[in-house]
Amino acid sequence: MSLRPVVKIVKGVPASDGDGVRLTRMLGTQEAQMFDPFLMLDCFDNDQASDYMGGFPDHPHRGFETVTYMLEGRMRHRDNTGREGIIGPGGIQWMRAGRGIVHSEMPEQSEGRMRGFQLWVNLPAKLKMSEPGYSEFESDAIPVEARAGGVTVKVISGVTTPPDGGAGTAGPIGGGAVDALYFDVVLPAGTRFEEPVDDERNAMLAVYEGQVRVAGGKIDALSGVFLGQGDTVLVEAITDARVLLIAGRPIGEPVFWHGPFVMNSRDEIVQAFEDFQAGKF
Ligand code: MN
Numbered sequence: 001m002s003l004r005p006v007v008k009i010v011k012g013v014p015a016s017d018g019d020g021v022r023l024t025r026m027l028g029t030q031e032a033q034m035f036d037p038f039l040m041l042d043c044f045d046n047d048q049a050s051d052y053m054g055g056f057p058d059h060p061h062r063g064f065e066t067v068t069y070m071l072e073g074r075m076r077h078r079d080n081t082g083r084e085g086i087i088g089p090g091g092i093q094w095m096r097a098g099r100g101i102v103h104s105e106m107p108e109q110s111e112g113r114m115r116g117f118q119l120w121v122n123l124p125a126k127l128k129m130s131e132p133g134y135s136e137f138e139s140d141a142i143p144v145e146a147r148a149g150g151v152t153v154k155v156i157s158g159v160t161t162p163p164d165g166g167a168g169t170a171g172p173i174g175g176g177a178v179d180a181l182y183f184d185v186v187l188p189a190g191t192r193f194e195e196p197v198d199d200e201r202n203a204m205l206a207v208y209e210g211q212v213r214v215a216g217g218k219i220d221a222l223s224g225v226f227l228g229q230g231d232t233v234l235v236e237a238i239t240d241a242r243v244l245l246i247a248g249r250p251i252g253e254p255v256f257w258h259g260p261f262v263m264n265s266r267d268e269i270v271q272a273f274e275d276f277q278a279g280k281f
Contacts, residue, residue: 001196004203004230006215008032012043012222018105019054022046026206026224028120035204035226036250037178039064039120039262043208043222045071045113052114055106060281061097062272063128063262065121065176068093068105069156069184073114079103080281083134090139092156094173098123098130100272100281117206117244119182124251125264127177137172145169149191157182158247161196178248185245187212187237195233195245203227203247210241 010032012024021044026032028040046052055075068075069092077093078084080102087093095101107114123130145153145160153160157173158181171182179201185193187210197203205214205225212219213236219225221241227233235243256263261272275281 001232002230003215003232003234004197004227006217006225007228008226009217009219010224010226012224015042017042018056018059020051021054021056022051024222026222027204032224032226034122034255034257035202036252037122037202037248038204038246039122039257040118041120041206041224041246042118043206044117045115047113049111052107053110056104057106058102058104059260060100060102060276061260062100062276062281063268064097064123066095066097067119067121067156067182068095068116069119069182070116073112073116074108075105075114075116076108077103077105081132085136087136088138090142092137092142092173094135094157094176096123096130096133098127098132100275101132102276102281119246120262121176121178121180121248122251122255122262123177125253128263128268135173141172143169143171147193150188151191151193152186153193154184156184163194163196175248178251180248181245183245185235185243187235187241187243189237189239189241191237193233193235193243196231197233197245197247199229199231200249201247202250203233203245205233205235206244206246208242208244210237210239212237212241212243
């Protein structure tokens with residue numbers, strides 16, 4: 001076994017997106033640019049309606065996937081293909097923007113806490129212009145694996161590899177184009193989470209509650225932890241803690257990213273703007 005070392009720890013950066021939604025950007029910043037195949041990770045956690053009510057009115061995407069995971073609150077999405085739905089507490093939406101979609105993501109509440117994440121997952125060139133599509137699962141359709149000491153692993157994407165050699169738990173998302181692992185791990189103080197993650201994947205942690213130790217270093221919420229090569233991820237909880245483990249196979253292609261479009265060349269970005277303005281999404 002070789003534990004993955006910590007390559008970089010980056011504190012989340014306060015940001016505002018959509019129509020004034022306050023959030024913490026943990027990937028996709030100057031300090032933490034893309035981590036192939038992942039482009040961006042936002043954590044939103046607001047008690048005040050004024051910090052989320054603006055939501056994310058109509059906007060386009062092309063060339064990648066967005067993964068929304070709600071912890072608390074409800075978000076309504078609606079798009080130009082006529083699809084509409086609500087992501088509730090503990091639920092996820094894995095959306096392939098592909099060749100293009102225009103959608104809105106708006107709070108379905110006017111008070112209370114709204115808390116969750118949005119991850120952007122890049123697509124390889126051969127899938128950037130694919131048909132848009134969705135996978136959506138409510139909380140009770142997403143399995144939670146119990147581990148020693150009260151550790152739980154909610155399996156959104158991919159399959160776990162329990163250290164006791166037991167059968168793994170499969171999430172409702174098979175991993176998508178990059179074989180993504182996306183686990184939400186809850187650790188009581190003093191417990192540990194150990195997970196084999198093969199070195200063909202890049203792996204990161206998003207510590208979003210409490211304090212943990214990874215490869216000897218103490219890490220506080222809200223931080224992105226970028227891991228190096230090895231075959232096993234180990235997280236030790238100093239306090240009660242919650243951590244996302246996100247891993248996927250790097251795509252290794254050129255990335256031209258402009259706002260809501262992520263393509264392989266400058267020409268393709270120009271084309272995306274032209275197509276969007278011509279109403280071709
Ligand atoms: Mn969006």
